[in-house]
Amino acid sequence: MRRHKKPNGKPGVSRRNFLQTAGIAGGAVASGLLVKPAGRVRAAPSPASAPLGPGPVEVTLEVNGQKHVLKLEPRVTLLEALREHLGLTGTKRICDHGECSACTVLVDGRATCSCMTLALDAQGKKITTIEGLAQGKTLAALQKAFIDHDAFQCGFCTPGMILSLKALLDKHPQATAEQVKAAVAGNYCRCGALPNILKAGNAVAKG
Ligand code: FES
Ligand code: FES
Structure with a gap:
């Protein structure tokens, strides 16, 4: 994919390329x-209809x-x-x-x-x-578990981790440790929180 320079000088992917890629991929996926x-x-x-924008x-x-x-x-x-x-x-x-x-x-x-x-x-x-996720001041079970298991450091990966786990646990409330691990396999934690993130996910799966 062709890259261009962002205003900050860092390489990025042009919007045009992103849209072209999305369009190609969209045609290939029926789901x-x-x-x-x-x-x-x-x-x-x-599905393509009348062109929109710019x-x-x-x-x-x-x-x-x-x-x-x-x-x-x-x-x-x-x-x-x-x-x-x-x-x-x-x-x-x-x-x-x-x-x-x-x-x-x-x-x-x-x-x-x-x-x-x-x-x-x-x-x-x-x-x-x-x-x-929270209901007023009442945190969701996963949010509580992240606090209880000290499952974050800088916190940047935390919302994505929690929502990836929620997607799993909403479907499989008693997910196995393997399923919990697989659910966050695409989420990167640059700190050292992953072991505790898995503990938090497993704790919720075990009720
Ligand atoms: S910010 Fe979307 S995948 Fe990294
Ligand atoms: S807690 Fe810092 S990136 Fe995960």
């Missing part, structure tokens, strides 16, 4: 979701049970929509290239890299971010 290694997914593009278009996103109508350029990713347009900064951007899974959110219950998903393609789907 509607692209499965990446370690079970990570990104939402596949919508100016802003109306995009409706359902995030944590709330509908938001936004005006976004079609190139805007779900990650950018969440962080920069909805102020939901719990979803982290680290690589912005689908490599680290820090940006994981749930899309219709599936762990999904929001940096590799266009906001347009997330329309009509239920999006859950880390902000949607």
Whole structure:
């Protein structure tokens, strides 16, 4: 894939290439979701219809049970929509290239890299971010377990880890240790928290 220089001088992937790649991949996948290694997914593009953009278009996103109508350029990713347009900064951007899974959110219950998903393609789907887990001041079981097992250091990987585990445990509440490990295999922790992250996931699986 051709790379270009970002304004900060670092190499990146041009939006055009990203969109072209997404379009090619979309044609090859019938399921509607692209499965990446370690079970990570990104939402596949919508079937082609009338061309959109390049100016802003109306995009409706359902995030944590709330509908938001936004005006976004079609190139805007779900990650950018969440962080920069909805102020939901719990979803982290680290690589912005689908490599680290820090940006994981749930899309219709599936762990999904929001940096590799266009906001347009997330329309009509239920999006859950880390902000949607707690009920008021009551933390979700996984959030409590991360605290109890000291499962974070810098915290940058934490929201993605928790949502990857949630995708597993919502489907398999009594997941095995192997399943817990596989659920976060695509999430990178640059600190030393992975052993405790696995302990937290296993604790919730064991009730
Ligand atoms: S920020 Fe999306 S995978 Fe790294
Ligand atoms: S706690 Fe720092 S990257 Fe995981």
